[in-house]
Amino acid sequence: xxxxxxxxxxxxxxxxxxxxxxxxxxxxxxxxxxxxxxxxxxxxxxxxxxxxxxxxxxxxxxxxxxxxxxxxxxxxxxxxxxxxxxxxxxxxxxxxxxxxxxxxxxxxxxxxxxxxxxxxxxxxxxxxxxxxxxxxxxxxxxxxxxxxxxxxxxxxxxxxxxxxxxxxxxxxxxxxxxxxxx
Numbered sequence: 001x002x003x004x005x006x007x008x009x010x011x012x013x014x015x016x017x018x019x020x021x022x023x024x025x026x027x028x029x030x031x032x033x034x035x036x037x038x039x040x041x042x043x044x045x046x047x048x049x050x051x052x053x054x055x056x057x058x059x060x061x062x063x064x065x066x067x068x069x070x071x072x073x074x075x076x077x078x079x080x081x082x083x084x085x086x087x088x089x090x091x092x093x094x095x096x097x098x099x100x101x102x103x104x105x106x107x108x109x110x111x112x113x114x115x116x117x118x119x120x121x122x123x124x125x126x127x128x129x130x131x132x133x134x135x136x137x138x139x140x141x142x143x144x145x146x147x148x149x150x151x152x153x154x155x156x157x158x159x160x161x162x163x164x165x166x167x168x169x170x171x172x173x174x175x176x177x178x179x180x181x182x
Contacts, residue, residue: 046115048107048129051138057100057128058142061158064096065180067173068154070130070142072104073117077167078151082121084170088177089125095181099125104150107131155180 049057058068069085071078082101089099101123105114110129118127132138139148143163146152153164153173157180164176 046110046118046127046129048110048131050130050132051134051141054102054128054130054132054138055141058102058154063158064098065092065155065157065177067097067099067177068102068156069099070102070104070150070152072150073109073113074105075150081151081167081169081173082123084168084173086121086123086125087170088173092177092181097177097181101125101127103127103129105129 058066060066067085067088069078069082071082073079085099085101088097103114107129114129135148139146143152143154143165146163146165149165151167153166153168155162155164155176160180162176162179168176
């Protein structure tokens with residue numbers, strides 16, 4: 001019986017030590033990765049808006065078609081569809097189409113996650129960060145039926161405005177955009 005207790009204690013102690021080693025190792029890797037990413041993205045100038053600052057950017061009345069996508073780096077469907085917005089930006093920029101990517105990432109993650117994400121993916125569309133804690137004001141102001149879920153997209157021009165609380169394939173996004181080009 002004593003041998004069984006001693007053996008159990010040895011196993012428990014050795015497991016705890018392994019866990020500590022792994023977590024320390026993981027933490028140091030995380031710190032190194034973060035430092036490396038930060039050094040690579042110091043020159044990026046991220047514009048941060050509250051709703052009053054963002055409102056003019058999502059309600060322009062010019063001759064362009066505006067595609068505004070609300071997304072975040074922690075949102076898998078958002079990240080999956082982001083290349084489609086980039087493709088639309090490149091393919092339609094000569095047809096008076098402007099793409100704006102509005103990040104809803106948490107402010108504490110701007111330097112550690114958002115800016116490295118933008119740099120790594122070399123995003124060419126305009127990207128801004130949105131930081132406004134008064135969700136009861138800005139969610140219905142953006143669209144009366146929006147639950148606040150992302151991804152969400154607005155496509156508009158001075159004559160028409162549509163809101164989508166969903167993700168897109170490239171073909172679906174292009175189909176919706178073409179409604180504004182004809």
